[in-house]
Amino acid sequence: MPRFARHLENQDGPHNPFPGVSALERRLGHSLPHRIGSNEGLDMPHRALTARFGDDIATLARAYGDAEAWLPRQRLGDVLTLDPAALLVDAGADSLMALCLRTLCDPESTVIVSAGTYPTFSYFLRAEGLRAVEVDYANGPGHLAPDLSALAEAAHREDARAVYLANPDNPSGHLHSDADVLGLQNALPEDCTLILDEAYHDFRDDAWTPAANAVWPGVIRLRTFSKAHGLAGLRIGYAIAEPETVAMLMKARIHYAVSSLALTAAMTVLDHPEETREHVAAVVARREVLAETLTQWGGDVLPSTTNFVALRLPSAERAAEVHAALLAEGTLIHRPAHPSLGHVLRISALDDALAPGRLEPLRVALG
Numbered sequence: 001m002p003r004f005a006r007h008l009e010n011q012d013g014p015h016n017p018f019p020g021v022s023a024l025e026r027r028l029g030h031s032l033p034h035r036i037g038s039n040e041g042l043d044m045p046h047r048a049l050t051a052r053f054g055d056d057i058a059t060l061a062r063a064y065g066d067a068e069a070w071l072p073r074q075r076l077g078d079v080l081t082l083d084p085a086a087l088l089v090d091a092g093a094d095s096l097m098a099l100c101l102r103t104l105c106d107p108e109s110t111v112i113v114s115a116g117t118y119p120t121f122s123y124f125l126r127a128e129g130l131r132a133v134e135v136d137y138a139n140g141p142g143h144l145a146p147d148l149s150a151l152a153e154a155a156h157r158e159d160a161r162a163v164y165l166a167n168p169d170n171p172s173g174h175l176h177s178d179a180d181v182l183g184l185q186n187a188l189p190e191d192c193t194l195i196l197d198e199a200y201h202d203f204r205d206d207a208w209t210p211a212a213n214a215v216w217p218g219v220i221r222l223r224t225f226s227k228a229h230g231l232a233g234l235r236i237g238y239a240i241a242e243p244e245t246v247a248m249l250m251k252a253r254i255h256y257a258v259s260s261l262a263l264t265a266a267m268t269v270l271d272h273p274e275e276t277r278e279h280v281a282a283v284v285a286r287r288e289v290l291a292e293t294l295t296q297w298g299g300d301v302l303p304s305t306t307n308f309v310a311l312r313l314p315s316a317e318r319a320a321e322v323h324a325a326l327l328a329e330g331t332l333i334h335r336p337a338h339p340s341l342g343h344v345l346r347i348s349a350l351d352d353a354l355a356p357g358r359l360e361p362l363r364v365a366l367g
C-alpha cells in the first residue's frame with residue numbers, strides 16, 4: 001500500500017505556480033526591488049488600514065507572504081534544533097490536519113481516531129469523504145487517555161492509511177510519553193502515518209529540548225502558535241516531519257494560506273522566548289490552582305499537560321445540566337459533543353475561571 005495519495009506519489013508535481021517574490025529572490029541570489037509583476041493591487045497600503053493599525057500592518061497586508069515561509073522556518077529550525085527542510089508552516093494545526101488528509105489519503109482510505117478527541121479532525125475526515133474508524137479511550141480511576149494499543153490494533157484490522165493522536169490530548173489533557181508514542185508508531189502498519197497533533201506541546205516541561213522536537217519517521221507532528229504564543233486569530237502553525245514527507249505536503253498546500261502578518265508575528269514571538277515561557281508558567285500555575293479547587297469540591301479531576309483542566313462527572317446528564325446552568329449565567333465551559341465523552345467538562349485555566357462564584361453551579365453539582 002502507498003504511504004501518500006496515489007496521484008501525488010505517481011507524479012513529479014504539482015508544483016506551486018506562485019512561490020512568491022522572496023522565493024524567487026532566493027533562487028536568483030539577488031533582490032528584486034522593482035516589483036511590478038507580483039500582482040498585488042494597490043500602489044500603496046490602504047490609508048484607512050494605516051490609520052487603524054499603523055504602517056507596519058498596512059504594509060504587510062498589502063503584499064503576498066512568502067509561500068515557503070523561509071525565514072520563520074530558519075528561525076524555528078534554530079529554536080528547535082531542526083533542519084528547516086523538516087519544517088512546514090501552514091495556517092494553524094487545523095489547516096495542517098486537513099493538509100495531512102489531502103496528502104496521505106485516497107478516496108477509499110481509512111483513518112483511525114479516538115472517539116471524542118479533538119473533533120475538528122473527524123469533521124475534516126468526513127468532509128474529505130474518508131472512512132473514519134473510532135476506538136474508545138482507555139478509562140480508569142484518575143485516567144482517561146487515547147488507547148494506544150487499541151489505535152494500533154484498529155490500524156492493522158482496518159488497513160488504515162493514518163492514525164490521529166492528540167498528545168497532549170484535548171479534551172482529556174493526557175500526555176503520553178514520547179517512548180509510548182514511538183511505540184505506537186512502531187506498532188502501526190508500515191505505510192500507515194501517525195498524525196500527531198501537538199497543539200499543546202508548549203505546555204510540556206521539556207517542550208524546548210531538542211529531544212522533544214525530533215523528526216520521527218512515519219510521524220507528522222503538528223504544532224500551533226495559537227495556544228502558548230497567543231496568535232490564534234492570526235492562524236499559523238507548523239509541522240515537523242521527514243523532509244520527503246514535507247515535500248509531499250508542499251504539493252497539496254494552499255500556498256498563500258498563511259498571511260504575511262502571521263509570518264511576521266510568528267517570528268516576533270519566536271524572538272521573545274522568555275515572554276512565551278513566562279505566559280506558559282502563568283497558565284500552568286493557574287491550571288494547578290484550578291485543578292486543586294475542583295478536587296477540593298469533590299471533582300474527578302484529570303491530570304493535564306495543557307492550558308485547561310478536564311473533569312469527569314458521574315453521568316453525561318449531570319455534565320449537561322452543569323453546562324447549561326453555567327451557560328444561562330453567561331459562562332461558557334466546554335462539554336464534548338461526542339456521546340462517549342459527554343460526561344467530561346473542560347475549563348480553560350484563565351483568571352476568570354478562578355473568580356469567586358464563577359463556577360458555582362459546578363461546585364453545587366460536585367458537593
Ligand SMILES: Cc1ncc(COP(=O)(O)O)c(C=O)c1O
Pocket residue numbers: 091092093094095118166169170197199223224225226232236237
Ligand atoms: C488538539 C487541538 N488541535 C488543534 C487545535 C487548533 O489549533 P489551531 O488554532 O492551530 O488550528 C486545537 C485547538 O483547540 C486543539 O485542541
